[in-house]
Amino acid sequence: MSEILEQISTVVIEGDLDEIVDLTEDALDDGLTAQEILDSALMAGMDHVGVEFKAGNMFVPEVLRSARTMQMAMDILKPLLAESGVEMVGKVLLGTVKGDLHDIGKNLVGMMCEGAGFEVKDIGKDVAPEAFIEAIKDFEPDIVGMSALLTTTMRVMEHTIKALEEAGLRDRVKVMIGGAPVTQAFADQIGADGYASNAASAADLAKRFAGAA
Amino acid sequence: MRTNYRVHSGVNFRMFSQDQLEELLLGVLHVLEYTGLEVHHEESRDILKKAGAWVDGKRVRLPSYMVKRSLEMAPRSFTLFARDGDRKHDIHIGPGRAHFGPGPTCPNFIDVETLERRPYVKSDVPLVAKVVDALPNIDFCESLGTVGDVHYDLGALYEFAGMFPNTSKPIVAWSYDQFDSAGIHKIAVTEAGGQEAFEKRPNYVHYCEPLSPLVSTFEALDKLVFAARNRIPLVFTPCPIAGGTAPVTAAGIITQAAAESWMGLTVAQAIQPGLPFIMGGVLSVMDMNSMILAYGAPELPLMMAGLTELAHYAGLPLWQTGGCTDSKTFDEQAIIEGSLSVYFSALTGGDLTHDVGYTESAMTGSVFQLAAMDEAIGYARRITRGIEVNEDTLAVDVIHHVGPNGHYLREPHTRRYYKTEFWYPNLCDRRNFEEWDMMGRTTMKDRAIARVQDILAAHQPSPLKPETEKVIREVLEEAEDRVKQDAWQNRPRAE
Numbered sequence: 001m002s003e004i005l006e007q008i009s010t011v012v013i014e015g016d017l018d019e020i021v022d023l024t025e026d027a028l029d030d031g032l033t034a035q036e037i038l039d040s041a042l043m044a045g046m047d048h049v050g051v052e053f054k055a056g057n058m059f060v061p062e063v064l065r066s067a068r069t070m071q072m073a074m075d076i077l078k079p080l081l082a083e084s085g086v087e088m089v090g091k092v093l094l095g096t097v098k099g100d101l102h103d104i105g106k107n108l109v110g111m112m113c114e115g116a117g118f119e120v121k122d123i124g125k126d127v128a129p130e131a132f133i134e135a136i137k138d139f140e141p142d143i144v145g146m147s148a149l150l151t152t153t154m155r156v157m158e159h160t161i162k163a164l165e166e167a168g169l170r171d172r173v174k175v176m177i178g179g180a181p182v183t184q185a186f187a188d189q190i191g192a193d194g195y196a197s198n199a200a201s202a203a204d205l206a207k208r209f210a211g212a213a
Numbered sequence: 214m215r216t217n218y219r220v221h222s223g224v225n226f227r228m229f230s231q232d233q234l235e236e237l238l239l240g241v242l243h244v245l246e247y248t249g250l251e252v253h254h255e256e257s258r259d260i261l262k263k264a265g266a267w268v269d270g271k272r273v274r275l276p277s278y279m280v281k282r283s284l285e286m287a288p289r290s291f292t293l294f295a296r297d298g299d300r301k302h303d304i305h306i307g308p309g310r311a312h313f314g315p316g317p318t319c320p321n322f323i324d325v326e327t328l329e330r331r332p333y334v335k336s337d338v339p340l341v342a343k344v345v346d347a348l349p350n351i352d353f354c355e356s357l358g359t360v361g362d363v364h365y366d367l368g369a370l371y372e373f374a375g376m377f378p379n380t381s382k383p384i385v386a387w388s389y390d391q392f393d394s395a396g397i398h399k400i401a402v403t404e405a406g407g408q409e410a411f412e413k414r415p416n417y418v419h420y421c422e423p424l425s426p427l428v429s430t431f432e433a434l435d436k437l438v439f440a441a442r443n444r445i446p447l448v449f450t451p452c453p454i455a456g457g458t459a460p461v462t463a464a465g466i467i468t469q470a471a472a473e474s475w476m477g478l479t480v481a482q483a484i485q486p487g488l489p490f491i492m493g494g495v496l497s498v499m500d501m502n503s504m505i506l507a508y509g510a511p512e513l514p515l516m517m518a519g520l521t522e523l524a525h526y527a528g529l530p531l532w533q534t535g536g537c538t539d540s541k542t543f544d545e546q547a548i549i550e551g552s553l554s555v556y557f558s559a560l561t562g563g564d565l566t567h568d569v570g571y572t573e574s575a576m577t578g579s580v581f582q583l584a585a586m587d588e589a590i591g592y593a594r595r596i597t598r599g600i601e602v603n604e605d606t607l608a609v610d611v612i613h614h615v616g617p618n619g620h621y622l623r624e625p626h627t628r629r630y631y632k633t634e635f636w637y638p639n640l641c642d643r644r645n646f647e648e649w650d651m652m653g654r655t656t657m658k659d660r661a662i663a664r665v666q667d668i669l670a671a672h673q674p675s676p677l678k679p680e681t682e683k684v685i686r687e688v689l690e691e692a693e694d695r696v697k698q699d700a701w702q703n704r705p706r707a708e
Contacts, residue, residue, distance in 0.1 A: 053502070056502050059501035059502055060499070060501045060502070060504060061456070061501060101424050101428060101430060102424065104454065104457045104458050105504075108504060151318075151320065151359050151361070151365065151368065152365060152366065152389055155365060180320075180576070181320045181359075198503065198504050198505075199504055200504075
């Protein structure tokens with residue numbers, strides 16, 4: 001691996017927001033392609049972060065800082081990747097369902113998915129089924145993630161999935177759900193494609209859906 | 214006769230100095246005055262505005278005089294009464310008194326027969342209430358779960374309907390919305406003998422939970438307004454997570470939680486001056502690896518101790534937390550985390566300490582953890598009761614009488630005190646090895662299970678009045694009818 005790719009990878013792992021922009025531009029000036037920088041530096045760095053996090057050697061704030069660092073590089077690389085027709089890992093649409101204002105878990109999932117290389121659109125909390133449908137049409141995600149903390153709002157996930165079916169959008173996306181009272185059995189029951197018990201495994205699940213892991 | 218003699222009754226515990234408490238208090242007032250909260254309840258915003266608050270859209274800021282006045286109006290001491298008049302089950306809230314009880318809304322439960330984790334169901338409620346009724350160191354009742362096998366909007370009603378007949382200890386009633394609250398109140402008022410009788414001798418507390426950071430949700434305030442109008446003692450307790458939905462520092466999360474609770478206090482006192490208000494806040498850390506809200510972390514009892522001291526400094530009782538664990542099973546971790554936190558709660562004199570019996574970070578309720586914690590609370594209470602020093606306990610005469618080489622077993626002094634000076638365990642084993650061996654080498658877990666099963670087989674809670682039984686049936690029938698109506702299902706639930 002070239003020295004600069006290795007440097008970028010290290011900067012991502014360390015979450016060094018001051019260095020990442022210059023290094024990414026230097027790498028492009030050196031003639032490296034956006035694709036090479038993404039695969040061999042940014043994703044390599046984030047993969048390392050994922051391993052260290054699972055081993056208990058890195059913690060959420062550090063992981064989020066690394067993800068943020070990667071995003072700063074992505075802001076530069078995205079137009080170039082689009083020009084050369086390279087696809088991102090995938091697009092994830094996230095929202096906390098109607099009636100529920102608890103969104104700390106969903107926010108974590110968003111940041112973890114960004115760290116895994118996804119383009120993430122977060123449409124917030126208290127999101128009605130119609131708003132999910134609008135956003136799917138507009139953003140065209142590969143994966144839709146829904147969260148709920150309350151046992152009373154959990155079932156709105158089911159309503160939302162039904163609304164996607166009625167709108168003819170269900171086959172276009174994978175639906176993943178999560179939140180403290182949510183279980184795999186509930187996911188199966190309401191016809192979601194997957195369930196994750198925490199933000200890191202949600203990002204892993206998204207990667208599996210996108211065929212990237 | 215002793216003059217100018219100072220007594221320390223019990224163990225002295227103090228974390229903050231006067232200066233630190235004043236700084237915390239001023240921090241809370243500053244947040245309420247300059248940052249304010251989002252208040253998602255139009256009626257409450259109107260009430261607050263009339264009382265002097267600055268309302269800008271949903272954002273409400275409170276001038277500090279308003280908050281101070283509300284703190285002054287709320288009582289520091291009051292009594293929660295046993296529904297059956299059993300004075301041993303009354304709870305006297307006031308300085309230096311810590312009380313304990315379970316928590317609400319775990320999705321799962323440890324089955325009392327199979328000992329396996331499974332979803333919480335309606336038939337678990339009476340079992341929990343009976344165990345609460347029988348355990349000597351558990352003072353109030355919550356159900357340890359969300360009833361999952363009834364209509365999804367009726368879990369809280371079935372929960373109260375299951376608890377109320379099975380314990381006469383005061384209940385802290387959680388509910389989804391004001392419809393539940395009205396049903397619960399109807400049941401409790403019937404037993405009390407009418408609204409006026411209830412106001413004189415309240416037999417339950419109403420529980421509301423706002424959202425962190427800094428949001429008073431529609432349901433929390435809608436329920437609060439109902440409780441205040443009906444003069445039901447109130448818990449208003451946010452659940453901020455340090456590093457996630459609150460500042461990472463203990464002082465920061467205490468400040469934010471107090472601001473969140475005192476917005477509720479100010480609405481409640483504007484509606485019903487003098488309403489018993491129990492300040493809340495379940496404070497702990499977000500584990501930065503597992504991302505859970507840690508119920509077994511040492512920061513929980515530490516932050517709760519800080520919040521308790523602030524509450525008491527401000528003149529309010531506190532909804533304390535303890536006896537809970539992140540462990541998934543009845544093991545050493547569960548006992549370490551649970552015991553240390555109840556001991557700390559007891560030291561702080563946290564007024565109503567809840568979540569006793571929570572396992573798996575509040576995901577699973579366990580009556581076995583509850584029974585083990587009953588033992589830990591007894592132990593802690595013996596320590597916090599302290600040492601009484603007077604002429605009789607000093608025993609100088611008795612020492613003189615027995616003299617060198619004597620013994621104290623036959624002394625009247627020994628007979629007089631051995632039951633009150635010593636604490637007697639229910640679950641801890643003090644037999645010698647041979648006896649323990651002969652009795653089947655039981656573990657703490659075996660004995661906790663046996664204790665729960667004995668209670669469930671033999672304990673008879675005092676019965677409800679027949680008219681209350683009837684009202685419970687009516688309230689449940691009405692509720693079942695209500696949830697079948699589309700108009701009710703589609704009612705506006707939030708702003």
